[in-house]
Amino acid sequence: MNKNTIICFSRYLLLLVAASLLGACADDDNLDAPTELVPFYSKHYIDVAWHASTGEGAENQYVFLLPLILREIAVTTSRDGVLNIISLKTGDFENDIELDSIVSAGVGGNEEVWLVATRDAHVIAVDARSRSERWRTRVPSEVLAKPVIYKDSVIVRTVDGKILSLNIDSGDIRWQYQRVIPDLTLRGTSEPVIARDKIFAGLADGRLIALSPDDGEVIWDVALAVPAGRSEIQRLVDIDGDTELYGRVLYAASFQGRVAAIDVDRGQFLWARDFSTHTGVVLDKDTLYSSDENGHIWALNRLNGATLWKQEKLAYRKLTRPTIIGDYLAVGDFEGFVHVLSRYDGHFIARYQLGQYDDLGWELGTGIIVPPIVKGKDRLVVVTRGGIVYSLALHERDVDF
Numbered sequence: 001m002n003k004n005t006i007i008c009f010s011r012y013l014l015l016l017v018a019a020s021l022l023g024a025c026a027d028d029d030n031l032d033a034p035t036e037l038v039p040f041y042s043k044h045y046i047d048v049a050w051h052a053s054t055g056e057g058a059e060n061q062y063v064f065l066l067p068l069i070l071r072e073i074a075v076t077t078s079r080d081g082v083l084n085i086i087s088l089k090t091g092d093f094e095n096d097i098e099l100d101s102i103v104s105a106g107v108g109g110n111e112e113v114w115l116v117a118t119r120d121a122h123v124i125a126v127d128a129r130s131r132s133e134r135w136r137t138r139v140p141s142e143v144l145a146k147p148v149i150y151k152d153s154v155i156v157r158t159v160d161g162k163i164l165s166l167n168i169d170s171g172d173i174r175w176q177y178q179r180v181i182p183d184l185t186l187r188g189t190s191e192p193v194i195a196r197d198k199i200f201a202g203l204a205d206g207r208l209i210a211l212s213p214d215d216g217e218v219i220w221d222v223a224l225a226v227p228a229g230r231s232e233i234q235r236l237v238d239i240d241g242d243t244e245l246y247g248r249v250l251y252a253a254s255f256q257g258r259v260a261a262i263d264v265d266r267g268q269f270l271w272a273r274d275f276s277t278h279t280g281v282v283l284d285k286d287t288l289y290s291s292d293e294n295g296h297i298w299a300l301n302r303l304n305g306a307t308l309w310k311q312e313k314l315a316y317r318k319l320t321r322p323t324i325i326g327d328y329l330a331v332g333d334f335e336g337f338v339h340v341l342s343r344y345d346g347h348f349i350a351r352y353q354l355g356q357y358d359d360l361g362w363e364l365g366t367g368i369i370v371p372p373i374v375k376g377k378d379r380l381v382v383v384t385r386g387g388i389v390y391s392l393a394l395h396e397r398d399v400d401f
Contacts (some may be wrong), residue, residue, distance in 0.1 A: 018371070036338070039352070045154045046338060046352035048210070049379070049391040055376025056080045057387025058369065066106025066146055067389060068114060069381055075107050076389055083107070083114065083126060087148050088375060095131055099124055106370070108154075110148035113168065117143030123156055125171060130135045132236040135171035139164060150213050155199060157189045163201060165216060175216040179203055186309060190280065195245050196264060202239025206254050210264060221266025223256020223336050241280020241290075242321060242371075246302065249286055259305065261291065271305045279321035279371070284343065289329060291319040297331065297346060306379055310345035314339060320371040325394065330380055332368025338382060340394060350372060350394060 001078040003082040010357075019302060041128035049059070055078025058065055070077040073094065076084045081099035085093070099119040113134065121141050125134040141160040148155045153174065154166040161181040165174040181204040193200040198219060199211040209218055224239060225247040243252040253259035253275050259274035276293045288300045295315040316336035328349050329341045340350040354366050366388075372380040375392065380392040 018083055021070055032316050034317045034334070035313060038313065040348050040351075043397045044340065044350040044351055045046045045395055045397060046340065046350045046392050047395065048352075051354075051388055051390045052086055052091050052093065054078050054084045054086075054383070054387045055082050057383070058238055058385045060385075061193065062369070063104055063144070064106050064146075064370050065103065065383060065387075067381060068107035068109055069371065069375055071371050072390065075109075075382060076383065077103050077107050077116055078387055079103055080201065081116075081118070082109050083116070085131070086389065088381075088391065090268075097126060097131055097133075099126075099133070099385075104142050105144050106146040108148055113149070115147040115149070116389050117147060117156070118356075121158070123171070124389055125154070126167070129300060134169075135172065136180070137166055137171035139173075143189075143349075145189045148192050148194060150194045150199070153213065155176050155192050155194060155213070157192060159189060159203065161204065163192065163199070163211065163216065173396065175219075177211055177216040179205070179209075181205060190241060190243060193243050193245050193250070196248065198264060200243060200245065200250055200264065202241075202252050202254070203245055204238045204240075206239060206257055207222055208239065208243075208250070208252055208262065210267065211399060220266055222262065224272075225251055225254040238278065241279045242282070244281055246283050251283060251302070252279050256294065259288070259300070260303055261302070261305070271303075275303045279319065282322055282324055284324055285342070289320060289322045289324070289343075291331060295319050296323060297329070297341065299343070299346065309346045311341060313348075318367075318369075320368055323372045324376055325372075325374045325380060326377060328394070329375075330372045332370070332372055332382060334367045336366030336368055336384055338368070338372060338380070352392065354382065354390055356390070 025304040034152050054076040074086045079102045083097040083105050086093040104119045105117040112128050116124050121139050122136050124136045128136045139160050141158045152168050154168050156164045161179040163177040163271045178202050189204040208224050209221045239254045247266050250262045250264050255278045256276045258272045259275035277290050283292045288302050293316045297311040320332045322329040322331050331339050336354040338352050367385040370383050371383045378394045382390045
C-alpha cells in the first residue's frame, strides 16, 4: 500500500466517522427525520415518457452518475463501467460500450467525444462516431466530478486536490495544479466552470480559484469560507456543489460557509451571506436558487443575496440541487420523489415518485442524488440510485381544480 493510498484510506475512514457522529447527533434531537409529504391539488402533473435500466447504479455509494444529454441521445454509465446510448425520443438502446472499470463520475463530453472517470484513477475518452475507446490516461487519484472539455483540452478534478489539463486527442497530461486538502472532507468535488478564458474551481478548503487554461497558473484565489470550530467536523467548508457564471459574476456556495457573488475579472466579492449547502447553486436572470443542508429551498436576489422566498416543506429529505424548467424548479429526494415548484414563490406545482421493481418484486434503489436534467421545454431526465433513467414530462390538465 503506497503513501497516497494510505492517505486516501485515512481520509475515507475520517469521513465515515464524521458521518456517524453527525447522524448520531441528529438522531438524539430527532432533527434529521424527513418531513412527511402533504398532498396538494394542482392543475399540473408529471408522467413517464419512458424509462430504462442502465445497469448497476450508484446504490448506496455517493457517486454522481450524471448522464450526458445530447441532441438526440443520452449517454449514461453504469457503476460497473458500461456506457449506454439511449434514444431520447423513445428510450430505446442504440448501443452499449464495455469499459471494464468501476466508474466514479458521470459522463462528460460533447457530440464528438465522451469522457468518463474510474475508481482506479483513469480518465477514458470514447470516440462518439466509432463508439470505441480513443485513449485511457492514468491520473493521480480518483475523479468524482465529470471531466469538462475546453477547446482541445480535457479538464479533470481529482479527490487529492489536483486539477489537470489533458490533450483531448491523445490524453497526454499538459499541466497539473496541486493544492493540499484538509484531512477531513466531504466525499465529492465540484465540477470546474470554464469561461472568459479562465477555469473556476471551488476547493475542499473553502477557497475559490481562477486558473489559466493554458498553463494552470493561478489568476486569483479567494476564501469563500474560512474553517471555524474546534473539531474537524465543525471545520468542514467544502465547495462540492455546482458553481455558476452569469456574465462576469461567479456564484458559489460552500458547506458550513457562505453563498456569494464574485467579480471574476478582479476576484472580488460583490456580496456574501452565511449559507450551507453541498449541492451548489443554479441561476436565472434575476434569482439564485439552492437547496441547503437542511433540505430547505431558497430563492435569493442575484444582485444582492436578499431572500425572496424559502420553501421548508421538504426539510431533511436530502434534496438535489434545483433545476430550472420553464417557470418552475425541479428537485429530487432520497425516496425517489421529483418535486416541481414555482420559481416565483416556491409553492408546489407537481410531484411524482419514481419506482422500479425486479422480477422478484424487490424494489430497486429509487433515491435521487443527481439533479434532474432539462431536455426541451417540459421534459426532465432523471437517474435514480438504482440505475434507472427516466424521461418525465410535465403537463397541464384541461380542467382546473
